[in-house]
Amino acid sequence: MRVIINEDATRVAIEAANLIINLIKRKPNCVLGLATGSTPIELYRLLVDAFSNGEISFSSVSTFNLDEYYDMTPGHHQSYRYFMDQHLFSKVDIKPENTFLPECSGKQSAEEVAKQYEMEIKRRGGIDLQLLGIGENGHIGFNEPGSSLASRTRLKxxxxxxxxxxxxxxxxxxxxxTLAMTMGVGTIMDAKQVLILATGTNKSEAIGNMLLGSITSACPASILQMHPHVTAVIDRDASIDIENSDYFELSESNRRKL
Incomplete structure (x- = not known):
């Protein structure tokens, strides 16, 4: 796992944005897995800036969000669809028909919605890069502690x-x-690359467990130790519970020299 420790949250966003911008340049029709929450807001702003400057285009990009609240109307201001529209979709040239969230109304079968979501990901060729945050309890998406490490998209x-x-x-x-549809841990692990972001001391214990703890459903993020292409971009505060953080910094320094 590649671990990049930055001085602050601003540098985390810049580092992450550069990774996604470079992917879009290399593969204009890439499939991105996206996340919501406070952590990626600055990242999305930087992606919008890159589009506005003519550096990248989202016209051929497809996106799949990690999760969405159950029985939440897409236009509701608390929906993740609304969040994505506000911070990214409405500000770039992405086609609405290429943006997917696991939206499920109370009148739909959650099992059928989940099945169709998984099928659409496969139909698009799989996720090239999955963006993640991490919960204080180690959850990724809404895969709470105790979630199956082989789980697929479902209601949680x-x-x-x-x-x-x-x-x-x-x-x-x-x-x-209190309920949400979420990609499963197994779904996340199918992504070709994973980019996980964390800032603040409140995430430090979860990051420490993710990197160096036992692989266990008690910390769903720990399964990322088994993924071949994970980049963790964190700030100094989020690194305080990494026992050998100096080694990760040395390793990244040597990587950049090479």
Missing amino acids: TLTPNTLEANSRLFEDGEFQP
């Missing part, structure tokens, strides 16, 4: 820990969903 119940972490995004008295 969110833990109190995750609900508490996300509560800051909801107004007092506003309904907060």
